[in-house]
Amino acid sequence: MSASPILITGGAQRLGRHCAERLIDEGHPVIVSYRREREALEALRRRGVVTLQADFDSQAGIEDFLERLKAETSSLRAIVHNASDWAPDVAGPEAGDNFERLFRVHMLAPYLINLGARELLEACSEPMRDIVHMTDFVASKGSRKHAAYAASKAGLENLTLSFAAMYAPSIQVNAIAPAMIMLNEDDDEAYAEKARAKSAMGLIPGPGVIHQSLRYLLDNRYVTGITLPVDGGRHLR
Structure with missing residues (x-):
């Protein structure tokens, strides 16, 4: 349990x-950012989660979020x-704008x-403080249809190395690189079967594996600067 919130x-x-939700179950105070209002946010608020609207499409939006975050809390256990x-x-004239937006986010x-x-x-009174970047399996593989997405996620993986070196030993900085973790509501069984076939484990595991991976990083004092793959062995295919 942490007295300082996790963002x-x-x-x-x-x-x-x-x-x-799982961190709240474990007794950690939590702050979440969100882009637009959703029904799920009310359920989180009822459980005590602090919600802050944020628009990461622009530098001004990012800086505004930072100001409101600092007004909300004086310390953080993790980001x-x-x-x-x-x-x-x-394609076409919108390609550059699309790339820049993904870079900003x-x-x-x-x-x-x-x-x-x-x-x-650094204001957190606990001995462990963490930053965790959620990247993606395609950061190391590339993507035929999501090249800008893959490139910006690969850049985030590289930032993991830089910030881990800059912030050691007081703050640990790591990344988690998921592949297919959960389906969308409109995905049919044919799509699910194709997705399962891409991993050696033959699974679409659900979001619990990401919480388990996050807990590992939050609980381990001797890990920094790594990217933890959570991909069911896709690299073996």
Whole structure:
């Protein structure tokens, strides 16, 4: 249990929401950022989660979020950079704008938040303080249809190394690189079967494996600068 809250960006849905709920179950105070209002946010608020709207599409939006975060709390136990946008590549004049937006969400926001919130982490009275970057399996493999997404997630993995070196030994900085973890509501069984076949384990495991991986990083005092793959052995295919 932590007295200082854990920040999860993009914590209103899917993996971020699941981790927020499990951390609350374990007694940790949690702050989540969200881009737009969702029904799930009310359920989180009823459980005591602090919710802060954030627009990471611009540097001004990131800096505004940082100011409101500092007004909300004087310390943080950990930052989990989960905010993400699985946007496909586009052709034509919008291609550059698409790439820049993914860069801001996946790289600039974590970069500026890590710099701006360092004082909040160092103010935590506990011996362990963590930053966790949520990257992606495709960061090491590339993607035919999501090249900008894959490149920006690869950049986030590299930021893991830099911040781990900069912030050691007081703050540990690691990454988690998931592959297919959970289905969308409109995914059919044919899609699910194809997705299962991509991993050696033949599973779509659900978000619990990400919470387990996050707990490992939060609990281990001797791990920093690594990317933890959670991909069911896709690299073996």
